[in-house]
Amino acid sequence: MSGAATPGGLVGLLQSEGFVDVVIERKEQSREIVAGFGLPGAEEYAISAYILARKPIR
Amino acid sequence: MADDNIKTRVLENYARIARQGGTCCPAGTGDEPSQAGARAGYRPEQLGAVPDQANLGLGCGNPVVRAGLTPGQTVLDLGSGPGLDALLAAERVGPRGQVIGLDMTPDMIARAEANAAQAKAANVRFLLADLEHLPLPEASADVVLSNCVINLCPDKRAVYREIFRVLRPGGRICIADVLLERPLPESLAQDPKAWCA
Numbered sequence: 001m002s003g004a005a006t007p008g009g010l011v012g013l014l015q016s017e018g019f020v021d022v023v024i025e026r027k028e029q030s031r032e033i034v035a036g037f038g039l040p041g042a043e044e045y046a047i048s049a050y051i052l053a054r055k056p057i058r
Numbered sequence: 059m060a061d062d063n064i065k066t067r068v069l070e071n072y073a074r075i076a077r078q079g080g081t082c083c084p085a086g087t088g089d090e091p092s093q094a095g096a097r098a099g100y101r102p103e104q105l106g107a108v109p110d111q112a113n114l115g116l117g118c119g120n121p122v123v124r125a126g127l128t129p130g131q132t133v134l135d136l137g138s139g140p141g142l143d144a145l146l147a148a149e150r151v152g153p154r155g156q157v158i159g160l161d162m163t164p165d166m167i168a169r170a171e172a173n174a175a176q177a178k179a180a181n182v183r184f185l186l187a188d189l190e191h192l193p194l195p196e197a198s199a200d201v202v203l204s205n206c207v208i209n210l211c212p213d214k215r216a217v218y219r220e221i222f223r224v225l226r227p228g229g230r231i232c233i234a235d236v237l238l239e240r241p242l243p244e245s246l247a248q249d250p251k252a253w254c255a
Contacts, residue, residue, distance in 0.1 A: 001242070006238050013215055013218060017218050019222065027099070027119055034236065036093075036097055039249065039251060044240070045243075046236050049119075052231065054231075055222055055227055056227065057228045
């Protein structure tokens with residue numbers, strides 16, 4: 001996770017590559033998921049999320 | 059950490075997991091893959107529908123369910139590991155659809171192919187690939203999935219540029235991944251394990 005993107009940075013990256021309808025959707029169990037990585041305290045900094053987007057039709 | 063070092067470390071870590079089992083995470087978390095899978099959002103009936111060896115507890119979400127796949131679609135799974143999401147997606151897209159799993163770890167490809175054979179999934183195949191250079195033609199996929207992998211890629215822009223290229227117009231991504239809301243403290247950021255989890 002050390003190389004993970006930030007939510008805002010990733011939205012900007014996707015938009016600049018041409019994606020539309022970009023949504024970052026934090027998972028309900030985000031804290032539990034990240035805590036399960038076994039890196040103490042990581043859940044205070046990292047989240048688990050869905051990244052949703054679409055390639056425009058034209 | 060230099061980009062090449064990150065890739066090498068990730069490759070070695072996931073090759074070890076493919077050969078020996080275990081999860082992506084440090085020992086001592088007390089987790090079984092089924093527990094990690096449940097936490098990520100997989101229902102028991104989903105995990106029961108694929109070979110046990112397909113679930114190594116490597117995901118941080120359940121992109122197959124969130125993506126709303128429909129029959130006949132062509133789906134890519136980037137960083138397909140032992141094939142869990144690819145096999146679940148193959149069931150959803152049915153015999154008129156197809157799923158292509160891509161992974162940079164030869165041991166994971168071998169494991170995924172064995173799991174697909176055991177599941178008798180005829181509409182799924184696996185390719186060895188660097189996610190920054192997808193070996194697929196442009197506009198060839200309806201949906202691109204990935205599960206807790208792209209955060210490990212040093213050049214994320216290259217990965218998303220390739221995804222955009224291979225998607226058909228109107229195609230979608232549904233990617234489960236780890237994001238950083240705040241910078242990690244230096245002690246955690248430099249922990250070698252944090253570059254692989």
